[in-house]
Amino acid sequence: MTPVPDQPPTPTAGPIGGPIGGATRGPWVRVARDFARSPLAMTALVVLALVVLAAVFAPLLTPQNPYDLMQLDIMDGMLEPGSPSAAGGYTYLLGTDDQGRDLFSAILYGLRISLSVGVVSALVAALVGASLGLFAAYVGGRTETAIMRIVDLQLSFPSILVALMILAFLGKGVQNVVLALIIVEWASYARTARGTALVESRREYIQAADCLGVPMRRIIFRHLLPNCLPPLIVMGTIQVGRAISLEATLSFLGLGVPVTEPSLGLLISNGYQYLLSGQYWLSFYPGIALLVTIVAINLVGDQFRDVFNPKGRG
């Protein structure tokens, strides 16, 4: 899921590659090399990789499963960060909540939900949005106008409002949140894909494919899509960050994930009620985890933008 480009070298990826820079090993090698030029972006990528690994291997890294009630000790409730557990054995690095749940474990488990909701919704939205955008650009005419009008309309409303509306209809739940995020996000992909595709579809190789009678689906997915990928990758990276942030906000408002599957946003929300009485850690540390994740994603996305669009540098 890390946005490391690991696709095999595609000879069709014209705009980003070519042997101009002396790189005969394919465009993705050049992208990786350009990416590595910024120490900040590399740091962000490493941090992001660590966050993802921590989420994936959460059961191995945490002293307890925070949602297995058998493993919780109510006597350990509301301990400050760094307190030892009553039964001995391990330290609550980031403190515990009122149930005696280790906050560090809860954060890693929460990360799993936050990341998967963000990534899944961004991927599906990218698939739907990019397909519609490419389709619109390729067929043109009324279909294009209709699709783009919907895109314009949707983008004129703030994302939180659209998501709020959908969740007011559907009620909360992980699937509903993912669905809401997909509906919120697809429009930006469609706009980006169409913009790029409009430029590309006027090029000779598309016209050539058209003349050869290549079927439309094949032209769109085999010829157009690979050449429109760079801006979509940039968009996708940043949208994952936005999706995670929006999901956290919705969960904080009580409209997102259910209590049984707490994401970082819900952890922060649960800690909110103790904030005024001074138990800061319950909201503070999940927020830091959220912040580190989103900042890392944004920095990686920023660097992708620079790598794919050399004009924007400086």
Added chain:
Amino acid sequence: MILWLLKRLLQAVLVMVAMSIIVFVGLNVIGNPVDILISPDADQAERLRVIAELGLDQPLVWQYVEFLKAALQGDLGNSYVFNQPALQVILQRMPATLELAVIAVGFATLVGLPLGLYAGLRSQSWLAKFLMAGSILGFSLPTFWIGLMLIMVFAVQLGWLPSGGRGETASLFGLQWSFLTADGWRHLLLPALNLSLFKMALIMRLTRAGVREVLPQDYIRYARARGLTEQRVISLHVLKNIMIPIVTVIGIEFGSVIAFSVVTETIFAWPGMGKLIIDSINVLDRPIIVAYLLLIVVVFVWINFAVDVVYTLLDPRVRLGQKGSAR
């Protein structure tokens, strides 16, 4: 120009109709209103009676027409919780939200514009770089968490400012406002700051980008060559030319500030529309949800319309672009 205006107006009306259909269908088809309206232990006869009384046995199209007719007369049903007309309940809370939004946009402009100007003019200084890095943080930080941290630092740890509520209000034009009293300002400060941070970063980046684009232009070089003071060059020639996009963005973003006040109001217990809608969704107070969604759609459509019109008036180049395909 008049034709364009009429066309744009028709578009705005169409959008409002489309959104009213979406809201209506969304709430009536996806969520079954009967389950929400009728208590689960009502018997079958009682259910049928209520369904007939509410007109829920009619065809959906007919129901929509009835709904629209009532909506146009300002009747969106009574709130289950407050037992008052839904629209009235919302409008009562509107001044609080507007006050917060206006002050937040004001903060964002007053801070973001000068900082962006500085970052654009002295783009190589470490302070400018620091500001730009800070603005990335401003984009990345989730609003609600910043709000919590503001409460933690300024209300809990330092105890300087209150953590929620509107404070003392004073009356103006028959409405209650917080910004007229010192206590009201103490309550306004944190939520307004919280709501403005994102926009502040946005305005700062926009201003910087605008300044960087305008500075190398010939007319700036010429103005300098004429020996105008730097102050005059900046205030007259630079600022004037970057204002169009910034004014537009401030206009568009005003709507989004109102939308995002949902989050800030919930955190700071600010009794505005945003807190109301969240509370209403949580207790399934349908008339309030419908009324809020419709009202906010209307507000948005008109903000977008106004921004479009102002933009066209300010920048003649846009009018030429209208002839092209839909962008």
